[in-house]
Amino acid sequence: MTAQASLLTTKIKQFMQAAGDWLPFDRFMALALYAPSLGYYSASQQQIGRMPASGSDFVTAPEMSSYFGTSLARSVKEALVQTHTHAVLEFGAGNGTLALQLLSALGEQVQSYTIVEVSAALRERQAQTLAAFAAQVRWVSVLPDSIQAVVLGNEVLDAMPVRLLQRTAGVWYERGVVWTEAESCFDWQDRPTDDCPPVEIAGEYDYLTEIHPQAESFVRSVGERLQRGAIFLIDYGFPEAEYYHEQRHMGTLMCHQAHLSDSDPLQDVGRKDITAHINFTGVALAAREVGLEVLGYTSQAHFLINSGLLGLLENASMQDKAMAQKLMLEHEMGELFKVIALGRGEIWQPLGFVQGDRTHRL
Numbered sequence: 481m482t483a484q485a486s487l488l489t490t491k492i493k494q495f496m497q498a499a500g501d502w503l504p505f506d507r508f509m510a511l512a513l514y515a516p517s518l519g520y521y522s523a524s525q526q527q528i529g530r531m532p533a534s535g536s537d538f539v540t541a542p543e544m545s546s547y548f549g550t551s552l553a554r555s556v557k558e559a560l561v562q563t564h565t566h567a568v569l570e571f572g573a574g575n576g577t578l579a580l581q582l583l584s585a586l587g588e589q590v591q592s593y594t595i596v597e598v599s600a601a602l603r604e605r606q607a608q609t610l611a612a613f614a615a616q617v618r619w620v621s622v623l624p625d626s627i628q629a630v631v632l633g634n635e636v637l638d639a640m641p642v643r644l645l646q647r648t649a650g651v652w653y654e655r656g657v658v659w660t661e662a663e664s665c666f667d668w669q670d671r672p673t674d675d676c677p678p679v680e681i682a683g684e685y686d687y688l689t690e691i692h693p694q695a696e697s698f699v700r701s702v703g704e705r706l707q708r709g710a711i712f713l714i715d716y717g718f719p720e721a722e723y724y725h726e727q728r729h730m731g732t733l734m735c736h737q738a739h740l741s742d743s744d745p746l747q748d749v750g751r752k753d754i755t756a757h758i759n760f761t762g763v764a765l766a767a768r769e770v771g772l773e774v775l776g777y778t779s780q781a782h783f784l785i786n787s788g789l790l791g792l793l794e795n796a797s798m799q800d801k802a803m804a805q806k807l808m809l810e811h812e813m814g815e816l817f818k819v820i821a822l823g824r825g826e827i828w829q830p831l832g833f834v835q836g837d838r839t840h841r842l
């Protein structure tokens with residue numbers, strides 16, 4: 481175990497002890513990912529990149545192809561014009577790659593580009609990436625009271641801690657984490673709960689799933705502050721009926737390390753990413769609770785094609801075309817990833833949802 485992993489384990493054990501020797505999984509995940517200086521995203525290791533050789537663990541759409549940002553820029557530009565705003569607010573900007581692509585494409589159309597990033601190490605990396613745009617970019621650590629901007633979050637919701645629910649012999653339990661002294665490792669322990677998934681899951685067989693109170697409260701917090709503008713959230717996930725489908729009985733919790741995935745977040749804590757898919761119906765309901773409307777919901781492939789990606793690729797090199805294809809292909813990022821757009825006030829139909837809008841499926 482590295483020194484960092486050992487310190488993180490000690491920290492989690494301290495929190496666990498203070499909480500009665502059991503941590504609900506969302507608290508464990510929050511510490512594993514975000515404990516200051518020690519958590520996966522807080523340490524200075526490289527998390528996001530195209531290849532394992534860079535030391536990275538997974539790739540995201542803007543890291544895959546700069547055409548992600550250039551086509552998204554068209555939708556962002558439309559939203560800025562439609563909502564009479566001049567600012568972008570990005571959550572969880574990773575290496576700063578999407579911000580760089582958008583600022584390069586939009587230039588002076590964006591008067592200010594604000595980033596909210598929980599990881600100090602990533603904030604530093606973003607500042608390096610965005611050095612050429614220092615006059616436009618700033619970082620804030622708390623949400624502004626009033627937001628007048630186009631708000632973006634790519635793969636941010638999936639990095640928010642989830643609670644785990646386990647149905648055993650027809651009874652729902654909350655799955656948490658304990659420390660087993662004899663084995664010197666973390667282990668699962670289920671405790672009775674009154675909570676259950678938002679839809680009934682047919683059958684009586686054992687079933688593991690997630691609920692997303694933190695991601696939904698994030699949507700409410702941002703939504704209630706949004707005075708003017710629009711919110712675009714891009715992530716992997718499904719509407720509720722697919723998310724809680726009776727066949728998805730192992731849940732969607734997943735870890736990423738060196739571009740390989742596994743399903744054991746209790747091993748190698750702090751050295752790998754932990755994520756869960758998004759229940760987009762929950763996102764839409766949270767947004768509606770604070771008076772927002774869903775402006776559109778569709779697959780990433782539809783959204784990018786509607787935003788003009790194919791035209792932008794006409795003069796691209798073969799290699800650039802091949803990487804951009806991955807953003808759209810059904811078996812790569814095209815279908816599993818979705819885009820949801822939220823807005824307040826006067827409703828308009830964003831370019832990205834002109835064809836293939838699936839809002840009715842939420």
Ligand SMILES: C[S@@+](CC[C@H](N)C(=O)[O-])C[C@H]1O[C@@H](n2cnc3c(N)ncnc32)[C@H](O)[C@@H]1O
Nearest residue numbers: 521540572573574596597598599634635636639
């Ligand atoms: C999977 S990475 C995605 C990074 C980047 N958006 C990209 O596409 O490459 C998740 C990012 O979300 C950040 N994050 C997680 N929770 C956050 C929150 N509540 N507010 C702001 N950033 C958050 C993480 O620190 C990290 O930068």
